[in-house]
Amino acid sequence: MNEFLNAQQKARAGRRLSFDEALLLYEKAPILFLAEWARAAKKRHSKNEVYYNINRHINLSNTCTANCPLCAFSVEEGDKNGYILSLANVADIVRKAAREVPGITEIHIVSSLCPNVEFSYYIDVVKTVKSILPQVNIQAFTPVEIVHFAKISGLSIKKVLQLLIEAGLSALPGGGAEILDDAVRKIICPDKATSAEWIDVVRTAHLLKIPTNASILYGHIETIEQRLQHLFTLRDIQDETGGFNAFIPFPFYPHNTKLAQKYKIKPLTAWENLKFIAIARLILDNIAHLKSFWIMLSEEIAQLSLAFGADDLDGTVGEEKIIHAAGAKAGSLMTRTRLSEMITQAGYIPVERDSLYHSVDNFQNQKHL
Amino acid sequence: MNNALDMIEAKVLSGQRLTREDGIALYDSNDLARIGYLADTVRRRISGDYVYYDVNLHINLTNVCIGQCKFCAFGCKATSDRAYSLTKQSVLDRIAKAASDPDMKNLHIVSGLHPDWPYEYYLDIIKTIKHTFPDMHLKGFTGVEIMHFVKISGKSIREVLSELMEAGLETMPGGGAEILDDDLRKKLCPNKATSAEWLEVARTAHKLGMKTNASMLYGHIETVEQRIDHLLTLRNLQDETGGLQTFICFPFEPKNTQLESCIIRTSVWDDLKTMAISRLILDNVHNIKAYWVMLTLPIAMLALGFGANDIDGTVGGEKIMHAAGVSSQKSLTKNSLIAAIKEAGRIPAECDCNFNVVRTF
Numbered sequence: 001m002n003e004f005l006n007a008q009q010k011a012r013a014g015r016r017l018s019f020d021e022a023l024l025l026y027e028k029a030p031i032l033f034l035a036e037w038a039r040a041a042k043k044r045h046s047k048n049e050v051y052y053n054i055n056r057h058i059n060l061s062n063t064c065t066a067n068c069p070l071c072a073f074s075v076e077e078g079d080k081n082g083y084i085l086s087l088a089n090v091a092d093i094v095r096k097a098a099r100e101v102p103g104i105t106e107i108h109i110v111s112s113l114c115p116n117v118e119f120s121y122y123i124d125v126v127k128t129v130k131s132i133l134p135q136v137n138i139q140a141f142t143p144v145e146i147v148h149f150a151k152i153s154g155l156s157i158k159k160v161l162q163l164l165i166e167a168g169l170s171a172l173p174g175g176g177a178e179i180l181d182d183a184v185r186k187i188i189c190p191d192k193a194t195s196a197e198w199i200d201v202v203r204t205a206h207l208l209k210i211p212t213n214a215s216i217l218y219g220h221i222e223t224i225e226q227r228l229q230h231l232f233t234l235r236d237i238q239d240e241t242g243g244f245n246a247f248i249p250f251p252f253y254p255h256n257t258k259l260a261q262k263y264k265i266k267p268l269t270a271w272e273n274l275k276f277i278a279i280a281r282l283i284l285d286n287i288a289h290l291k292s293f294w295i296m297l298s299e300e301i302a303q304l305s306l307a308f309g310a311d312d313l314d315g316t317v318g319e320e321k322i323i324h325a326a327g328a329k330a331g332s333l334m335t336r337t338r339l340s341e342m343i344t345q346a347g348y349i350p351v352e353r354d355s356l357y358h359s360v361d362n363f364q365n366q367k368h369l
Numbered sequence: 370m371n372n373a374l375d376m377i378e379a380k381v382l383s384g385q386r387l388t389r390e391d392g393i394a395l396y397d398s399n400d401l402a403r404i405g406y407l408a409d410t411v412r413r414r415i416s417g418d419y420v421y422y423d424v425n426l427h428i429n430l431t432n433v434c435i436g437q438c439k440f441c442a443f444g445c446k447a448t449s450d451r452a453y454s455l456t457k458q459s460v461l462d463r464i465a466k467a468a469s470d471p472d473m474k475n476l477h478i479v480s481g482l483h484p485d486w487p488y489e490y491y492l493d494i495i496k497t498i499k500h501t502f503p504d505m506h507l508k509g510f511t512g513v514e515i516m517h518f519v520k521i522s523g524k525s526i527r528e529v530l531s532e533l534m535e536a537g538l539e540t541m542p543g544g545g546a547e548i549l550d551d552d553l554r555k556k557l558c559p560n561k562a563t564s565a566e567w568l569e570v571a572r573t574a575h576k577l578g579m580k581t582n583a584s585m586l587y588g589h590i591e592t593v594e595q596r597i598d599h600l601l602t603l604r605n606l607q608d609e610t611g612g613l614q615t616f617i618c619f620p621f622e623p624k625n626t627q628l629e630s631c632i633i634r635t636s637v638w639d640d641l642k643t644m645a646i647s648r649l650i651l652d653n654v655h656n657i658k659a660y661w662v663m664l665t666l667p668i669a670m671l672a673l674g675f676g677a678n679d680i681d682g683t684v685g686g687e688k689i690m691h692a693a694g695v696s697s698q699k700s701l702t703k704n705s706l707i708a709a710i711k712e713a714g715r716i717p718a719e720c721d722c723n724f725n726v727v728r729t730f
Binding site for chain 1: 398402403405406409638639668671675713
C-alpha cells in the first residue's frame with residue numbers, strides 16, 4: 001500500500017516513474033486521477049495549446065512481403081486487390097491536394113514493403129512531392145520501411161536516410177514500432193524489422209537530425225507488462241537522442257486481421273484507450289507531445305483524450321486506407337474548423353502546426369496557393 | 370477559474386450542498402477529469418460501488434401522438450406512413466416472447482399521446498399484462514402521459530395514478546421532463562404537460578407511495594443556466610418528497626427531428642460533464658443513470674467514472690431514441706453489461722425497476 005501511495009505522490013508531483021510504479025498506477029489508480037495527473041504533465045510540455053495539422057496521407061502500395069498477422073491492409077504479391085502508385089499517380093494526388101487543401105503543410109507517406117520495387121522509386125516519390133509542393137514537410141517511411149530499403153538496396157541505414165533527406169524528407173512517422181519485444185513481434189509481425197532494427201533506424205535518424213515519432217500498437221496479444229515496458233524502452237531512447245517529437249498510441253483493431261482469426265482478442269474499450277493515454281503521458285516525461293489519432297479513436301474519444309493528457313489531434317487526413325481496412329469507423333476527412341471547435345470546447349487553444357511542431361501562420365500559408 | 374473549482378471541491382469534500390453559482394462555475398470549467406472525480410467521490414459516498422442494470426423490454430404502444438414536439442423523431446400523425454399502434458394481443462405476444470429469458474422481469478412502457486385511445490385502454494393494458502405475467506415489474510407512463518390521461522378522462526392526477534397503481538403499475542419512468550422551464554416548453558413542446566403539471570404528477574405519485582424517475586433533455590436550445598435551474602427544481606422536489614429513484618440525462622439527438630437542420634448533437638465531452646454536474650447538484654437522488662442507448666456502451670461505461678451508478682438495462686425493443694438515429698445497438702446482452710461494469714472496477718447489480726437487487730456478480 002505504501003508503494004501505491006508513493007507512486008501516486010510521484011505522479012501527482014510530476015516525478016519520473018519506475019516501471020513498478022507505473023504498473024501499480026495502471027492497475028490500481030482511479031482512471032480520473034491518472035487523467036488529472038496526465039493533464040498536468042501535458043501542461044508542463046505544451047501549456048494550454050493543442051495541436052493539429054493539415055496533411056494528406058498517401059499509401060503508395062498495399063502489396064507487402066511482410067504480411068504481418070496484425071495487418072488488415074496488406075495483400076500478397078499477385079493478389080487482384082494489390083496496387084502500387086506510379087510516380088504519375090503520386091504527382092496527381094499531390095497536385096490535387098495542393099488544389100483542394102488550402103494551407104497544407106504535410107504529405108504523410110506510409111506504405112507496404114512492396115516487392116519488385118527498387119529503392120530509387122522511393123527517392124523519386126520524395127522528389128516528386130517536393131517538386132510540386134516545395135514548402136510542405138514530407139513525413140514519410142516508418143523505420144520498418146527504412147530497414148526494408150536498406151535490404152533491397154544493399155546500403156546502410158545511414159546511407160538510405162541520407163539519400164532520402166537529400167531528396168527532401170523532413171521527418172519519419174512513428175509506425176512499425178508495434179511492441180518492441182521480439183517475442184511479441186514473432187507472433188504479430190514475424191517478417192519485418194526486429195526491435196533492435198527499429199531502434200537502430202530511429203537512433204540513426206535522430207543523429208542525422210531527422211526527428212521521428214514513436215508509436216505503440218496495443219490491445220492484441222501483449223501483456224500489460226509488455227505494453228508498459230515498450231514505453232520505458234522509448235523513454236530510454238529519448239533520454240539518449242531527444243529525437244522523438246510525439247508519441248502515438250494505436251489501439252489494435254482486430255477486424256479483418258489474421259491475428260484475430262488465430263487468437264481470441266478482446267476489443268479495447270474507450271475506458272482502456274483513455275487510461276492508456278494517461279499512463280503513457282505520465283511515463284513518457286521526456287517526449288513533448290502525445291498524439292491522439294482521431295481516425296482510430298473516433299472524434300468523440302479523441303476530444304475526450306484531451307482531458308487525459310493528449311495534446312495533438314493529428315490532421316485533416318485524406319484517404320487514409322490502412323486503419324480503415326481494419327474497420328475503424330471514423331470518416332477520413334476532417335476540417336480545420338471542426339478540429340478547432342473540438343479543441344476549444346475542451347478548454348484549450350487550437351494551434352495549427354507543421355510536421356516539426358512549429359506553429360503555422362495560416363494567412364502566410366494560404367498566400368502560397 | 371481554478372479558484373472557483375477549488376472552492377467547489379472543498380464544499381464537495383465536506384458534504385456541503387452546491388449552489389446555482391457553483392453549478393454554472395462547473396460548466397464554465399473545462400477541467401473535465403477533475404469535475405469527473407469530484408462526481409465520482411460523491412457517487413461513492415451516496416451510492417457505493419454497485420452499478421445497477423435490469424433485464425428489460427421496452428414497449429412503445431404507439432407512435433401516433435398529438436404532442437408533435439419539435440425534438441421528437443418518434444411521434445407522428447395517425448395518417449403518417451410510419452404510424453403504428455400495437456393491439457393488446459401483440460403486446461402480450463411480445464412480452465411472452467421476451468419472457469422466454471427467465472431473467473427478463475421488467476417492462477418499460479412509454480408511448481405517444483394517441484388522439485383516439487380512451488384512458489380505459491391504458492388501464493386495461495396494465496391490468497391485462499399484470500394478470501397474464503404476474504412476475505413482471507411494470508414501469509410505465511411519463512408525467513406527460515399521465516397528464517394526457519387526466520385530460521381525456523376528466524379525473525384528477527391522484528385518481529388516475531391510484532387506478533393505474535391498483536391495476537399493477539409499480540413505478541414511472543423519468544421522461545417528459547425535458548427542461549422544466551415553460552418559456553422553453555412553449556417553443557419546443559407546446560402541446561404537452563407544463564412544468565407545473567409534470568412536477569405535480571411526480572409529487573402526487575410520491576405521495577401515493579410510488580417512486581418515479583426524472584430526466585433532462587439537453588443540448589438543444591437551452592442555456593447552461595436553464596440546465597442548472599432544471600436540476601435545482603428536481604432537487605427541491607426531492608427534498609420535499611424523496612420519491613425520485615434515478616436521474617437520467619438525455620442528450621438531444623437531432624436526427625429526423627424538426628430541429629435537425631439547425632442543431633448538431635452535443636459532444637460526448639458535454640455528455641460526461643453534464644453527467645458529473647448532475648451527480649454533484651442532485652445530492653439527494655440516489656442514482657444517476659448512464660443511458661447507453663443514447664451514449665453508446667463505451668461512453669456509458671466511461672460515464673461510470675463520471676458519477677453514474679446505473680447503466681439502464683438490456684433494453685429490448687426500444688424505438689423512440691432509435692427513431693432519432695442513435696448509433697447504439699438495438700439491445701445488449703446481460704453479459705456485455707456485466708463485462709463493462711466490471712472493467713470499470715465496479716460491482717454489477719441486477720435489479721428490478723424499483724432498484725431491488727436480484728443478484729450481484
